[in-house]
Amino acid sequence: MISSIAELIADRLGTMPASERRAAQTLIASYPMIGLKTVAEFSAAAGVSSPTILRFVARLGFQNYPEFQSSLQDELAAQLQSPATRTLNPPSPGGGTVSPMLEATLDNMRETFRHLSDKQLADIAARLADRRGKTFLIGGRFTDPLARYMAAHLAIIQPDVFHLAGQESMWRDRLIDMGKRDVLVIFDIRRYQDSLVRFAEKAHQRGVQIVLFTDQWLSPIARFARHVIAGRTAVPSAWDSSAALFVVAETLIGAVTRQLEAKGAKRIREMESLR
Amino acid sequence: MISSIAELIADRLGTMPASERRAAQTLIASYPMIGLKTVAEFSAAAGVSSPTILRFVARLGFQNYPEFQSSLQDELAAQLQSPATRTLNPPSPGGGTVSPMLEATLDNMRETFRHLSDKQLADIAARLADRRGKTFLIGGRFTDPLARYMAAHLAIIQPDVFHLAGQESMWRDRLIDMGKRDVLVIFDIRRYQDSLVRFAEKAHQRGVQIVLFTDQWLSPIARFARHVIAGRTAVPSAWDSSAALFVVAETLIGAVTRQLEAKGAKRIREMESLR
DNA sequence: CAAAATACGTAACATACGATACAGCGCTCC
DNA sequence: GGAGCGCTGTATCGTATGTTACGTATTTTG
Structure with missing residues (x-):
């Protein structure tokens, strides 16, 4: 009808x-x-x-x-x-394929943020906005785009932001560049990738601060991480959903931007004049 | 006042x-x-x-x-x-400090899906699941990760899925491979990129079916698109939010997967046995 | 109570809006 | 490759719509 x-x-x-x-x-x-x-x-x-x-x-x-x-x-x-x-679209009764997906996703987000305090987010943002070290981002098979997305934004508002892409051998060697003052943002949801875990461990040994985006079951990387963001990923689909993590990433991007603006970072003003 | x-x-x-x-x-x-x-x-x-x-x-x-x-x-x-x-109606459930960013994002999603019928999504999913042609995905500066994310999933459940990355000259030459049976998925939100518009136009001239993910103001590519998904992007931040489009992408991935499963695609069964 | 001022509706008017006819163009199908 | 069909824009037309002028009714004021 x-x-x-x-x-x-x-x-x-x-x-x-x-x-x-x-x-x-x-x-x-x-x-x-x-x-x-x-x-x-x-x-x-x-x-x-x-x-x-x-x-x-x-x-x-x-x-x-x-x-x-x-x-x-x-x-x-x-x-x-x-x-x-x-609701413009009827609640799609019965075999509706879309609404349950959306509903689950929205629930995931609410639930994710419920377990995430403003202070945690502010702390992580402060860490990312602290420009004494470099920022590296990396993700797993399906979450690498999230790392890219975050890198694309952060790289604009501050220098020394690097997305680690390509073959494992490529970024493994970048470990040499990492030290105590640096931050490594890792996205890893199941099935957790061994290569990422190994990478995280080595980085941790070098004193790198790790910010981990993972699912509610926590990647083994959580063991090495300084900050852990656990997002809900379950949806009625064959795949897990990274949407909640995506929103957290966007929130963080916004928070970092705001902090840098508050600091009166020259770069931010320059950027705005360019837009 | x-x-x-x-x-x-x-x-x-x-x-x-x-x-x-x-x-x-x-x-x-x-x-x-x-x-x-x-x-x-x-x-x-x-x-x-x-x-x-x-x-x-x-x-x-x-x-x-x-x-x-x-x-x-x-x-x-x-x-x-x-x-x-x-917010007059749903008075911010749960207590305390929920970030306005999250609220805006959730609203964006509801609003986006309010303008998106099940049928539209099913049509697009059917197009993507129709395996007589190839599927190309591409995105703009900030949305390219979304294209990657979608490509990463689609490439698993069906062959001939290509993410167009790198320099403009790289993917521009791929036009040669595109024809009437092929689908081009484009992500483009403001500020709309000229290079993408030109690319879309050329692809359109070759008879390629374009599925466009854009914001509510519609990229000029909408002119050439067979299907247009208009997501809400406004959030209280210095950046636009791609979260709503991300969720639509995930929904589509799920829908395509289900359709292929229903078709009993051999590939799907093989995939499941591998997981 | 007279006279003026204000309020209101009728009717004529001009414009901008929706509707239509038609021609050019591209596409498909013999 | 040619004929036919469907799609789309340009130009034109009729009309519904908003607008204005004017006369009557009603209220106000000295």
């Missing part, structure tokens, strides 16, 4: 020509506000011509544009009156 | 003539829907004449009726999207 125009669009998206699909996607992207404006504005936002917009609403089954707008307004009015029914 | 039109009306209600007050009360009664309709409908609902409505909005300080309607729409859009007003 189709109860909202958004659903109707999703349903017929496949049968639409390219330009009309652009219109549809533009509408969905900022649903439903664009649809309440004039045809001219709608078409400009979508980058198509006005007739295309009209053909688009015609395809959805409306006689004319005002009728289409009325429907949107009615829908909006209904939503405003019952905030509970705020 | 007056922040909404409703407040503005309440403020000046006392200074209004009888008919205009009727108009005001009618608007408040079913705020703000009546205001979005035509002057004629508004006047009929209030039981006054059209000029009275016009005088009413003029008294509120608007130059003309369309300007008044635009303000209402902006207000509505802000309500629909801002987490601030929504």
Whole structure:
């Protein structure tokens, strides 16, 4: 059953020509506000011509544009009156494949942060913002992108940030560069990778401070880590979810940025002038 | 301070003539829907004449009726999207200090999925699971890790999955390998990268099906995309958040895996025996 | 109570909006 | 490679919509 125009669009998206699909996607992207404006504005936002917009609403089954707008307004009015029914997409009863995934992910995040105090985060951020040493980041098979993501941001706001990539032999040799003042950020969830554990141990022996992102079962690296962030990873899927760790990473990136700004780091001001 | 039109009306209600007050009360009664309709409908609902409505909005300080309607729409859009007003409903469960960053991120995810139907995701998953062509993934400066993450998973459950990395000249030449049956997954959020746009355009000309992950303002690549996923990226930080897109990516990975399992792909069974 | 000022609606007006006809273009299928 | 079809934008048209002028009704004030 189709109860909202958004659903109707999703349903017929496949049968639409390219330009009309652009219109549809533009509408969905900022649903439903664009649809309440004039045809001219709608078409400009979508980058198509006005007739295309009209053909688009015609395809959805409306006689004319005002009728289409009325429907949107009615829908909006209904939503405003019952905030509970705020969900645009129906709760996907029964065999819904998406919502359980999202719900689980959101739960994971809440749970992850519940076990993570502001102080912990602030401490780690302070460590990362302390620019007397270098920062190295590395991840496992599936978590390496998280290390990359974090490195991409940190490298902008401070110097000496290195993502360790490629073959094991490549980064193993970088151990020579690491010392007491340096920080090593490791992402490792099951199945924990032996190579990473060995690497972490050697780094630990050299006095490197290790920040570990892992799952709730804790990678063996936790043994060597100065800071451990345990994220929830369980979702109804064949794979584990790294989303909670991702959010923690983003939070940390934000916290480090803020601390450096507070310190009045010259680099930050320079960066902002460049943006 | 007056922040909404409703407040503005309440403020000046006392200074209004009888008919205009009727108009005001009618608007408040079913705020703000009546205001979005035509002057004629508004006047009929209030039981006054059209000029009275016009005088009413003029008294509120608007130059003309369309300007008044635009303000209402902006207000509505802000309500629909801002987490601030929504915190009225779920009063921040759990006690104490939850980072505003997390709250914003969770809202972004809910909002992103609110604009994303099961059917859309299923369609995209079906496209990715359709193994008659190759799959290429690429991302921008900060989103490339997302492309990597997705590639790392997809490459396991099916052949011919390629992450395009390195210098622009490197992947630009891969266009030669791309054709109608192939899929190109692009991650691009602002600031949108020209190189990616150009790449997408060329791929599009070759008939490649493009799946675009972008932010709510839509990368120009949306023009060429077969499927567009618009994620929310705003967080209280110096950086945009890719967390919502990350979760969508994970959801898609899960969906593709399930579809391939359902198809009874030999590869999947082999994989499972290896885990 | 008279006279003025304000409030309000009717009716004519101009504009901007949605709708339509048509031509150019690309694509698919013989 | 040619013919046909579907998609898309340009230009034009009719009209619904917001706007304004003006006359009547109502209230206010000396």
